[in-house]
Amino acid sequence: MRLSKVLEALGGSLKKYINDADPDLAGIQMDSRKVKPGDLFVAISGYQIDGHQFIQEAIDNGAAAVIGENELEIAVPYIQVFDSRLALGRAASAYYQHPSRKHTVIGITGTNGKTTVSYILKHILEHAGKSCSLLGTVSYIINNEVYKPSNTTPDALQIQELMANSNDEFVVLEVSSHALKQYRIEGLELDYGLFTNLSHDHLDYHPTIEDYFEAKTLMYNYMKQEGSAVVSMLTEWGEKLTDLLSAKEIPVYSMGNNETDDLKIGDIKLNGATRFEVKMGGIVYPLTFPSPGLHNVYNAAMAFLTAIKIGIHPDVITDALKTFPGVPGRFEMISHPEGATFIIDYAHTKDAIEYCLQAAQEHDAVKIKHIFGFRGERDKTKREHMVKASAAMSDEFILTFDDLNGVSEDEMEDELKELNERFGMNKGKVITDRTIAIQEAWESAGMGEWILITGKGPEEYQTIYGLPTSSDKDTLLYLQKQQDKEKIIG
Structure with a gap:
C-alpha cells in the first residue's frame, strides 16, 4: 500500500507532511527493533519509553517513512500528527484494508x-x-x-x-x-x-x-x-x-x-x-x-x-x-477429596468478590474461606472495600500476595497486615506466600466448605513461591496429586 493511502486515513489527526515521496509500504511497526526495509514506523510517546528516541534506529533498519508527534527533519518522509496512538489505529486500519x-x-x-x-x-x-x-x-x-x-x-x-x-x-x-x-x-x-x-x-x-x-x-x-x-x-x-x-x-x-x-x-x-x-x-x-x-x-x-x-x-x-463449558479462571470449580469445593476466579473488585461469595452462600456452604491479595502499583483505593466485603461475607479469609509489580515484599506485607487489623473483623490473617496460603486452606478443608481463591484467575504467577507451581489452578492440582500419592503410600 502506498503511503498516500495511509495519509488519507489519518484525517484530522494529521498535523504536517512536507514531502513528495510516496513509498510503497511493506508493513507497519511501532517497535523499532521489528522494522524491516519498507516499513512505516510509528513513534509512540509511551508512559515509560518514548518511541521518538528510536526513530533513527528504525531508519537504520530500513523504515520507508515515520509518523510521530515531534517537529523533526529526518532522512525519510515524516508525518507529524497530533497524537501518534490515534494515528496508529487509523494507519493500521487503512493498511489492513479496514x-x-x-x-x-x-x-x-x-x-x-x-x-x-x-x-x-x-x-x-x-x-x-x-x-x-x-x-x-x-x-x-x-x-x-x-x-x-x-x-x-x-x-x-x-x-x-x-x-x-x-x-x-x-x-x-x-x-x-x-x-x-x-x-x-x-x-x-x-x-x-x-x-x-x-x-x-x-x-x-x-x-x-x-x-x-x-x-x-x-x-x-x-x-x-x-x-x-x-x-x-x-x-x-x-x-x-x-x-x-x-x-x-x-x-x-x-x-x-x-x-x-x-x-x-x-x-x-x-x-x-x-x-x-x-x-x-x-x-x-x-x-x-x-x-x-x-x-x-x-x-x-x-x-x-x-x-x-x-x-x-x-x-x-x-x-x-x-451446555456452556465455562471460562478458564472464571468461577472454575475443583473438588476436594473431603467434599469441599475450591473456586478459582479473576475477581479483583469489591463487586466481583461479592458475586463470588454470594454464590457460595446461595449454595449453602457450611463454611466460606477466601484467599486474595492486591496488585502492586494498582488502584489502592479499592483495597479497603475488598477487605470489608470479604470480612462481611466469609467466615475466614487469608490476605496473600498477588502480582507485586515492582512493590517490595516488605511494603506489600505491611499493607496487608494493616488492612487486616483495621477491617478484618478478626476473621483474617496474612500469609504472604500464595501457594502456602492455598496449601493451608487445602489441608484444613472439610465437607461442605467453599474456598474461593480470587484475583488471578488463569494467570501465571510472577513471584516465586514455596510450592513448585505456576498458577492457582496448578497449585490446587499439585496439592491434589500430593494427597493422592500419600493415600497410595499409606
Whole structure:
C-alpha cells in the first residue's frame, strides 16, 4: 500500500507532511527493533519509553517513512500528527484494508463480566453454526487457533492484524477503559456495543469514577452506521449510558428488571443448577445455565439478548446455554477429596468478590474461606472495600500476595497486615506466600466448605513461591496429586 493511502486515513489527526515521496509500504511497526526495509514506523510517546528516541534506529533498519508527534527533519518522509496512538489505529486500519468491515464485530465493555459474556456469546454463535474469533483477557482465538494475550484489548496495530487474519464471520472483543483512552480500537467499526456494569476499579488510572465511566462511553464512538447497543440497566450507569446513546441516536436494547426493558429477568433460582426466566416481546423463556451465581444470570441474560438481536433462534440459544463449558479462571470449580469445593476466579473488585461469595452462600456452604491479595502499583483505593466485603461475607479469609509489580515484599506485607487489623473483623490473617496460603486452606478443608481463591484467575504467577507451581489452578492440582500419592503410600 502506498503511503498516500495511509495519509488519507489519518484525517484530522494529521498535523504536517512536507514531502513528495510516496513509498510503497511493506508493513507497519511501532517497535523499532521489528522494522524491516519498507516499513512505516510509528513513534509512540509511551508512559515509560518514548518511541521518538528510536526513530533513527528504525531508519537504520530500513523504515520507508515515520509518523510521530515531534517537529523533526529526518532522512525519510515524516508525518507529524497530533497524537501518534490515534494515528496508529487509523494507519493500521487503512493498511489492513479496514478488516472490521468484513466481520460482525461485538465490543464488550464494563467493569465485570466482559470475559464471561464474550465466551458465552462465542459458545452460542458456534452452537448456531457460526464461526467466531475472540479477543480478550484469557486468550485470543482466531480461526480456532489460540494465542496468549498481551492485554485485555490488543494494541491498535495487533488488533487490526488479528482481524485481517481472521476468516471468522464474527469477532467478539473485550474493550477495556485503558484501551479506549489509548485509542487501541481506533479504526475499528462495531456492529454491537455491550455494556455490562460499572463499579469501583482502575482509579489509579482514572482520577474519578465519572472519568472511568466517560472512558467506557468512548466505545460507542466506533459504532457502524447501523450499529446498536446492548445495555444492562441493573446499575445507575446503564441508565446514564442509555441517555447518552439516545442523544447520539444509537439504538439501545436494554436488559434488567424494569417493565420497559427489552429483556426482563425473573424467577431466579440459584441453589443447585442456575435457573431463571427471561421475558421478551411477551414471551417467557425458561433458561438453565451451568455456572453458579447471580452475576452469571446477568451474564447469560446479556448474551441471550445480544444473540436474539443478531438473529439466533431462541431455541438454539437456550440449548447452547445449557451446555456452556465455562471460562478458564472464571468461577472454575475443583473438588476436594473431603467434599469441599475450591473456586478459582479473576475477581479483583469489591463487586466481583461479592458475586463470588454470594454464590457460595446461595449454595449453602457450611463454611466460606477466601484467599486474595492486591496488585502492586494498582488502584489502592479499592483495597479497603475488598477487605470489608470479604470480612462481611466469609467466615475466614487469608490476605496473600498477588502480582507485586515492582512493590517490595516488605511494603506489600505491611499493607496487608494493616488492612487486616483495621477491617478484618478478626476473621483474617496474612500469609504472604500464595501457594502456602492455598496449601493451608487445602489441608484444613472439610465437607461442605467453599474456598474461593480470587484475583488471578488463569494467570501465571510472577513471584516465586514455596510450592513448585505456576498458577492457582496448578497449585490446587499439585496439592491434589500430593494427597493422592500419600493415600497410595499409606
